[in-house]
């Protein structure tokens with residue numbers, strides 16, 4: 001088999017059974033890889049009443065066919081499961097080196113069910129695997145865990161692990177590779193924790209076979225030239241994901257003070273210049289990526305002293321800077337270090353703290369609700385005290401660890417005006433008030449508010465360009481509803497292939513157009529797909545995930561933005577602007593053949609795209 | 622085309638840069654980059670060079686072939702106008718090659734934080750020279 005290894009490892013932590021299943025070309029040809037394959041496997045595991053901590057809830061770790069090849073920016077993996085945070089389809093995507101090594105160990109993916117009584121880790125090497133004791137590791141942070149496992153198994157292994165946040169079932173716990181590569185969103189680390197699975201270790205050196213090696217080699221030369229000439233890649237190399245910070249702040253893309261302000265002059269202190277001056281000491285990359293956007297930082301002295309390690313990404317700078325109104329890059333790097341070690345998502349954590357700060361400022365809650373912490377915007381000490389208590393869930397940490405939606409449910413109706421979630425997931429650091437397409441991007445994202453769940457944001461923000469797909473080329477004024485539903489449909493269909501199944505990085509992948517990625521995919525796998533073929537498969541994968549959400553109770557009412565994200569601001573670049581999501585959604589449902597009340601795809605649609613198994617579950621129970 | 626001919630482009634956009642260069646405090650902020658940047662406009666054709674190498678001042682020259690630029694930015698004059706009005710999606714313009722950057726991108730990145738106030742300055746300037754009509758054209 002080319003690209004793929006044709007083998008998925010199945011592990012049951014209750015029975016301790018480890019099995020390898022061979023996968024056919026036809027199956028991969030249909031579901032492509034990554035989260036396309038994961039969604040199909042998840043559906044096959046679906047049982048009514050499934051909860052995140054049920055032993056049947058699978059953790060599905062999947063790579064794409066390009067992982068482990070020299071193709072740039074695509075050696076990534078996804079982790080999927082029922083999300084502990086949102087109760088629907090959970091999915092998180094991660095770079096680093098783990099995906100390649102999983103392929104070198106002779107597996108495309110791992111499916112883990114069951115629950116262990118004692119802490120364990122999984123060791124997979126050369127087509128075999130075993131479950132090993134991890135009692136000594138329980139309680140360690142992700143940095144120490146990885147260090148220990150490398151000592152125990154040799155330097156040539158790759159590790160993903162959870163920290164104390166995952167062990168203590170913080171609903172937005174993450175899974176971490178090499179300290180700074182995180183599968184951060186939707187709480188995949190909690191599913192690990194609930195199964196007492198501390199880590200997965202992979203080792204191997206079996207190369208990935210390329211279907212057309214000489215043509216691939218030639219084509220790759222062209223592709224590397226594309227990377228060299230691309231100014232966006234140069235910006236990413238120079239300043240990482242935070243290279244977009246200054247522009248985001250200026251154009252109203254960066255939410256401020258829990259999405260309530262449009263101007264923040266102090267925010268200038270968090271841009272790429274200050275980042276470099278104050279904390280940057282090096283750069284890192286993911287397997288076979290010439291972009292090297294990962295930052296290495298160090299703070300030698302002062303209250304926020306940290307050893308050399310991964311630096312904060314744009315999203316973290318946005319959350320702990322703009323959202324919480326703290327213009328101190330050293331502070332943010334310090335918080336980032338805690339989150340990486342403890343293993344939790346800085347987007348949900350930052351948004352939840354900002355949400356509480358907003359409620360507090362507006363008198364909806366008082367200090368006693370906050371366990372005595374005087375949480376205010378701009379108050380570094382209070383924010384730090386809060387962050388430090390998340391992983392062990394003590395004091396205010398017990399509250400913040402719930403995430404904003406559960407807290408809002410505790411408070412009741414009054415909290416609804418302050419919340420920033422869609423389908424239970426906090427919106428990231430991009431504002432739909434200056435980019436109306438994003439209202440659909442967030443609203444329809446299958447994992448809850450997310451800017452990379454489809455290509456709506458990367459395309460509408462101008463970061464990506466696929467001139468081969470008309471709907472992704474001409475989509476009108478950013479602040480009009482016109483043509484946005486059409487954009488959303490194609491951005492979802494192509495995105496299911498691009499950054500979900502083939503798993504191109506949303507940053508590094510932006511150097512390429514649709515022809516280039518499809519050509520690379522064909523040269524590696526030996527498939528001979530046209531862009532049309534790819535879009536058709538992407539469409540099927542999207543409906544599959546949407547259907548999974550419907551199985552867990554998602555209806556069309558859940559596709560709306562929260563009030564906070566569609567209330568116009570009285571100042572700044574996006575002053576007086578806000579998207580009308582109702583208008584866009586009604587057109588969108590028609591295009592998708594989705595019922596505007598139940599939110600389910602029609603039976604006819606499901607039959608026409610070959611999802612009769614989903615139809616049965618959705619309509620016949 | 623927003624600008625009829627090179628003369629009009631020089632008068633409006635060139636005039637704007639000259640005005641910015643006269644604002645000592647603002648010019649200093651701009652010039653902190655110590656960059657020599659050249660904008661090569663087409664439709665109509667004109668190149669404007671901003672020399673900020675002394676770290677204090679902005680020296681504006683036109684069709685200057687003497688000075689060696691560190692960064693060159695090529696674009697249609699319409700795109701430039703839209704940019705200074707704050708109506709251009711800069712990321713999209715670069716991705717779609719409506720704006721071509723030649724030279725070290727980090728030098729351009731460092732420039733972005735000081736740009737924010739200039740959008741309003743450009744609008745005010747257009748009003749000042751009696752060219753409000755151009756505000757809507759962008």
Ligand code: SF4
Pocket residue numbers: 073074095096236284285286289290291292293294505506507508509
């Ligand atoms: S662009 Fe950055 S995050 Fe993406 S693969 Fe490359 S180094 Fe990793």
